[in-house]
Amino acid sequence: MTAPLTPRPQQPSNDPWQVPDPSGSLPPHTYQEDGPGMRTELREAAVVTVGLALTGLLLGALWLWLAPRVPLISDAQAVYLKDTEGEQAIGVDGTFMLLGLAFGVVTGAAVFLWRRRGGVPLVVALAVGALLGGLIAWRFGIWLGPTQDVAAHAKAVGKGVTFAAPLELKAKGALLAWPLAALVVHLGLTGLFGPRDPDPYFDTPFPPAP
Numbered sequence: 754m755t756a757p758l759t760p761r762p763q764q765p766s767n768d769p770w771q772v773p774d775p776s777g778s779l780p781p782h783t784y785q786e787d788g789p790g791m792r793t794e795l796r797e798a799a800v801v802t803v804g805l806a807l808t809g810l811l812l813g814a815l816w817l818w819l820a821p822r823v824p825l826i827s828d829a830q831a832v833y834l835k836d837t838e839g840e841q842a843i844g845v846d847g848t849f850m851l852l853g854l855a856f857g858v859v860t861g862a863a864v865f866l867w868r869r870r871g872g873v874p875l876v877v878a879l880a881v882g883a884l885l886g887g888l889i890a891w892r893f894g895i896w897l898g899p900t901q902d903v904a905a906h907a908k909a910v911g912k913g914v915t916f917a918a919p920l921e922l923k924a925k926g927a928l929l930a931w932p933l934a935a936l937v938v939h940l941g942l943t944g945l946f947g948p949r950d951p952d953p954y955f956d957t958p959f960p961p962a963p
Contacts, residue, residue, distance in 0.1 A: 797878075799878070801878040809890040812852055812853070812887070814893070824836060824916070825916055853890075857935040858935075861936065861939040880936055895921070898917075
């Protein structure tokens with residue numbers, strides 16, 4: 754009688770062109786999950802949205818502080834622009850736009866440094882949060898600024914006395930400066946310095962020549 758033959762365990766093949774095992778017995782690193790998971794990404798996106806929206810309060814305060822004042826004057830009958838050829842109103846819009854661009858550069862870079870891997874939820878949160886921050890800055894700056902009741906203000910200061918007009922944003926397109934700048938900076942930094950997926954064919958040896 755002969756002893757039963759014990760089958761040898763199958764050794765992994767070194768052939769780089771071998772078809773993968775259909776049973777799914779591949780190396781453990783083959784099925785590693787990329788990223789922290791959708792739930793974590795959504796939580797981080799919510800943090801970014803709320804943080805940028807609250808940062809709009811700072812933008813609104815800076816806008817009020819740096820924007821030029823539009824001078825008005827009253828003759829006890831009506832209120833007029835003191836300088837009809839002045840460009841203060843354009844300066845108000847320009848100040849808001851420049852501040853929005855600056856905030857976009859800073860926040861876009863900050864979000865990238867916080868989470869270098871990026872991701873669609875984070876980019877969407879960056880755009881939405883920056884837009885909300887711009888809206889909050891606009892309304893907060895107006896609320897902090899001179900009163901909207903021009904007639905009552907003119908009556909309070911008296912005839913012939915110059916006073917500041919209410920803060921106003923006439924070019925509503927300036928609200929897009931912050932989100933656009935933030936997206937451009939974030940996507941640019943992600944493209945230049947963000948993590949890249951490894952090339953699955955980079956380390957694959959070529960078969961020896963016959």
